[in-house]
Amino acid sequence: MGLLSEGSPLSWEETKKHGDHVRKHGIQQFINQYKKLKSRSRDILYWGDEVEYMLVKFDDEKKTAKLSLNAGEVLDNLQQCEKLCPQDHPSTWRPEYAGYMVEGTPGKPYGGLLAHFNVVESNMRLRRKEIQQALGPNEVPLSLTSYPRLGVGNFSDPETKTTPETGASKSIFFPDEVIFQGHPRFRTLSRNIRQRKGGKVEIQIPIFKDKKTPSPFIEDFSALGDDGEAARTAKPDHIYMDCMGFGMGCSCLQVTFQACNIDESRLLYDQLAPLCPIMLALSAASPVYRGYLSDIDARWTVISQSVDDRTDEERGKKELKNDRFQIHKSRYDSIDSYLSPIYKCYNDIELVLDQDLCDELQKGGIDETMARHIAHLFIRDPISLFSEKLNQNDEEDTDHFENIQSTNWQTMRFKPPPPNSSIGWRVEFRPMEVQLSSFENAAYVTFIVLLTRAVLSYGLNFVIPISKVDENMRTAHKRDAVNKDMFYFRKDVFTDCSPADVAKCMASGKCERIKCSNIQDEYTQMTMNEIFNGSDDFPGLIPLVKQYLNSVDIDIDTSCTIQNYLKLISKRASGAEPTIAKCIRNFVTNHPDYKQDSVVSEEINYDLLKLIHEKTDNCETLSTDTKFSSKTKDDIPTALSKAEKYLAQKNPQKNMTNGHKS
Template identity: 65%
Template structure:
């Protein structure tokens, strides 16, 4: 969730009065850390995952499934156990936005040993086991991206009532008492986002139009106490939601990678950015909102709109008078600039020029200075009285205040002060899956991709405008089978052939990674082609197999990874369903479904009960998760042969050591 500062939260008006103070000292804090640590090197390639869980309570007698608001008690017990086993702790626990959520991470980061890939799934199983052990009967920790009936009447236990005319959210659907109670940050963010925006956030998600869905689909919110704001904000044929909880109450799977040095971290940040839409579509797991089937499969648009605190001036709806910038995106959105390739950063970057010049004067290069100055066009939206005045030589809370509330697909993370932690990047778009096997598979796949990128010096960069187009495609229903995504044609050379000579003579070093935005740089491919390859493209999974051939993997680890890559490969090919597609099919085939887009309590109960059985391994769905076997081969020799042929055709010498 980001920075969790303890203390007394300020009102929005008080926070706004200190906004320039926070920005000023946040930049100073960054500069001090940057200049102190920019030469730091030889850090280990550590990595780790974050999995968020929902606590779901089943009422089997009445066939209801609701969210249990006992996250605080569960977290307290888990953290107490964590303290008692601090010497050999396997897990670490953190609060999350909603009172029905907890977040679990490994007790220690994983490192460079190949055997660590065998630990990921068992650690995830341990986390689920620890939560289950402190829960009561008929309650299950579930890795759901989105609870299907969030915002419907009585969707929690105990039952809570919304307060549309008072409180932090003032939502028609999402009660303030559903927000995690023990830390003031979450409620403060909800209140300040609404107050800064000048109105409630407006989340509009296209509804899936089935044969009996009302057309146009509209709702009457006056019965819920709407004063007309919701009726004006809600779009026809869309599912309307109105507060931060609908987005931040979703769960996800995130990854953090520590690099050897700042240069490597910047390279990983850039190379992983074009993969964000691909991985979002590949992990799609959230097709239902507020009890309705949506015409998209992922949470990203929901969460982006749920924290959009831009004023009308900043959204370009009114001329700038009080505000400084027209800002193109929400705080929760896609990356707007690369850190090592200006030629591919073809989106007009809005940044604070005064802060930019301050950073340049302080020794920061152009691209990184623009990145930070872009983040700092935002106001702090949560500030604590105890943290207003800080020691800029030792503290970084003002920098992290703004850094941690820019929730982009990728995050570049400087080392914390007085820490052994190095330069890191965070990969943020993936949706969480139902089983530990799936979550481990995506985790290991992404870690191996970082190793392939660094070892083979791959280049995935395409213009950021095309990455944004890919993200819009990734939202869509069944994008994994039906979508086409822009991807770089030649991932083994810095420039496309027609531009190579120009690059050497006239491009800056960073620009050689991309070299313009001509159409010969990229082509549209299906996710199957990107992941599994085609005649003129090697595919990411075959590249990983090639990497494993060149590295020292023991037999057991190689078998584990092969099972994971089989899942990824078959999902990409469409022979295994995404969680979103499986859920959608389950609903549409349910005997109670009326072909009207409505997911009622009975359907919701049956769906979640089946999800719980899948998570525990009690129920098998071979079209969703393959039955694993240590003898899985997945045509590895064919995959490696495909890559070798591609490499030979490029006549490129691989560097096989990092």
């Protein structure tokens, strides 16, 4: 979630008043840190994952599965080990936006040893076990991207009520009490985003049009306390949501990499950026929002819209008078530029930036490409500011820089070393949807980490124009995009440069191999299967990873574990195994209570989450062998795809035909 400063939050009016102050000092803080640390090198290739969990409480008598709002108490329990043994704890726990969420990471980062891939899954399963031990009766942790009935009726335990006329969000669906209460940042963000925008956020997601879905699909919000805003704003045939919580209340899977030096971190940032939409589609796990089946499979656009605080002037709906820029994207969106100077000709979309700050950065010794990136981030206002953090020492502090940096929630994040820390230059890979089991999460994490090793070892190049990455992001959300759509990808990923040569190119800011005149010939559209498994004309990402593995020493156990992970990725990409989103969609449409009207009822929600928990729990706890769940045949997607059998046993009187009730 980003920077968690302690203190007294300022109102939006006070925060906006200090916007120039934060930007000015944030830029100076970055310049100072850059000068101190730009030559830092030889850092270890550390990496680590972040898994976000939802706390769910089952009532088996009433057949309900509600979100349990006891994250604060659970976190107090989970963080005891970290406090008692700060140098030796297996997992680290942090709060997230909602009171039903906790975020877990390894206690220490993983290093460059291949053997570390053999403990990723076991550490994830340990985290799930730790949460479970901190929960009460009938409460379970689920690594679920989106809770299907978020914002529908009484969806939380304890029960909460909306306050449309008061509070931080003024949502007609999402009570303020559901926001995590243990830190003021989250409520402050909700309030300030709404006030900065000049009204509630507007999330519009196309509904899945089934046989009995009303056409046009238009809801009546009057019984929920709507003052007319929802009725005016909601688009026909769309699921309307009005609060930051609908996006930030989703869970994700993220990976952070520490590079050897700043140039390597910029290179990784650029090479991973085109993979963001690809991995978003491959990990798609969220087809249901506010109790309705949507016509998308991934959460990213929901979060993007949920924190879009642009005013009408910034959106281009009105002439600029009070605001400084027209801004093309939400502050939660895909990146707008590559960081390496040698790839600047691939930055083919307009980069809105603060030119004065860009000039100041360049005067401070920052190269043009990096200066433009930072000046682009700093077109945003700070949206959460604490009085105790207003005046800082720019030589030692970085809170003003991080204030704006950490509220630009983009697909990739370039992260400078913290002050007075042993931590190096890092990049964060942010697009992936969290998977249901530790095995799946470990597989996705392991794949993307191994791919970075192949990139650095072979000097691979995945860069395509930023405009095509944006097109891929739009494609990635589509229903069953993995099987039905094609994505732009680079034809020739092999460069003529060794990693050392690439470093020289980075230093000089130019590369003889990059010919800006023929960029359109460097990429084409490929299927997901071709991108991952290869074709006659393209080697495939998985074969490239396997080639890298064949070139290094690796023990048999670790090799077996990795091969099982790669097998999952390969099957998902080929369509041989469905994404979580497709599994959930199939479960809903095959459920006896489904009326072919796009509605996900309380009963469907209960049965779905109950089945996910039972199968996940079985997978996580049957064995302490670190490789057990990577070898089990009855994994979560397979279990979900057996929904018809499960439901037939539950309701033998009802049969399934063509995905619907007969």
